[in-house]
Amino acid sequence: MKITNYAAAAALVLSGVSASGLVHADVLVKVDGSSTVYPITEAVAEDFQKSKKNAIKVTVGISGTGGGFKKFCRGETDISNASRPILKKEIDDCKAAGIEYMELPVAYDALTVVVNPKNDWIKSLTVAELKTMWEPGAQGKITNWKQVNPAWPDRPLKLFGAGADSGTFDYFTEAINGKSKASRGDFTASEDDNVLVQGVARDVGALGFFGFAYYEENKDKLRAVPIVDKEGKPAVAPSIKTVIDGSYQPLARPIFIYVNAKSADKPEVKEFVEYYMKNAEKLTKEVKYVPLPAKAYDYNLGHFAKRDKGTKFGGENKVGITIEELMKLEAK
């Protein structure tokens, strides 16, 4: 408080304003973090605020999963949006600051591998083929479709993917190359998925990956590639159905919100989280993500009510976890 007053005084001198600068006590829920989870949280925040007739205010920022956790572990936010589980380092940071949290999965996202609709040689791709294209060793070497599979045409291979700061990039590299952030660097990277959509839509020899919602909105310009998880398994195209039954692997991933345990004692945060869980199924579908089974949201409400703290993922970015397996984890 002392620092605040000091600061206010300094600021007033700086800005030439003269008045008391006490922070106005508002009923406010602060959310920040992943841009992947943003559309869901935004939808919930919008409806929640309306249902409360603006008596409770909600703000949602986008600073990425990692950036969100940094703020969260400093106690600056009540809730953090995350497109992957909290990692070891972030767990330690939170612990050091005395921040405890509840981990609530809210939906599934299917990372979708897309090609140009005029591409007539790809019917499906195996994880091994994707690895040949994307592994760090491919940099500067694998530049033609023929090099991946001799049966494919002699055409330059143009790759498009998420930027290195995103949880999407972390997950894709972990799932395909076996190590988070390990990837070739010579591909067109953008944090703006629309740039990737445009890139793949313009080039017959292009291949890219991004969240399912972007594919859904651009179906006329792109083709989703069915993925073969392991040798001998069938190729599975991404869809709400294949994510729910667990057959779309390994690119389906759960996305989360993390709630600060201390904030959870505040009635406005408690109400917001409860509203989130009760309406997540409907709103998730509306923004083109895959909702969890209704039971999962009940588990979440239970965990939240019991203040079941910590993560169930042990600080790792687990790959290829199906909804069923997630439910088992959550049922514990």
Place this chain on the structure above:
Amino acid sequence: MNQQELQALRTMIVAHKRWDMMFGLLGILALMIALMTFTALFADMAINGLGRISWEFLTSFPSRRAANAGILSAWVGSVLVMLVTAVAAVPLGVAAGVYLEEYARKNWVTDIIEINVSNLAGVPSIIYGLLALGLFVYTFGLGQSILTAGLTLALLILPVVIVATREAIRSIPQIIREGAYACGATTWQVVSDHIVPYSSAGILTGVIIGMARAIGETAPIITVGALTFIAFLPPAPFTGEPPAGVFDWLFAPFTVMPIQMFNWTSRPEAAFLANAAAAGFILVLMTLAMNGLAIWLRYRLRKNINW
């Protein structure tokens, strides 16, 4: 002078005139490239966005449904942040400029300051954002507020204001100072009665250039913690429960126009692109309005000057 020499002279004159014309054409071409680019961008934005501009668009909060989404929190945020920026940057910048021109002794210290001020104008804006995050947000504890954002942008445009002030002051004829000093005026009297009033038109131009840059900045504002979804306005003075103080809005969370636009361009639904174009159109109008205000002020100020 014989016929031959005359002929040579004429040829030379024609050649020089041709060069003159060519440079004129080159100049027009350069101007056209700049103008056409702006016109094309503006027209493209207008075509895509005009359909979305309505009273509702200006008075609605952001929404997940493109058709309901509006820019109320964004434009209010931008206006308030600009207000803080102007209130902080103009007096500081003008005072610094006046000091450097009229008070400071011309020695190596002043030279170093001068070089540094000019260099500061070229520092990437994200650096100001990081500085502000450490200084205003954490050290001063001002929070992720309108005040922080306004002060950050004020720092950003301060060099521009200082340089413009100095240029404007330098263009005042030396005899005015000499005349005033000869009548026994102090430096302060010279500055307040002559220098500042006469240079205010030039200073205003500099301020507007700075403000036009500041209103479009995204990077430093995101760094200090502007939000993306915010569906309420900062508290107006003496409203709400409990009643807000006169300056409570300074400490409110906020978003600004460029952030709202950026968020919309990166959404999967194409309908949001129209929203982004419409917001861009409004942002250009806001900049034009600021320019218009400056032109009007300049006109009024010039009327009062009798040299």
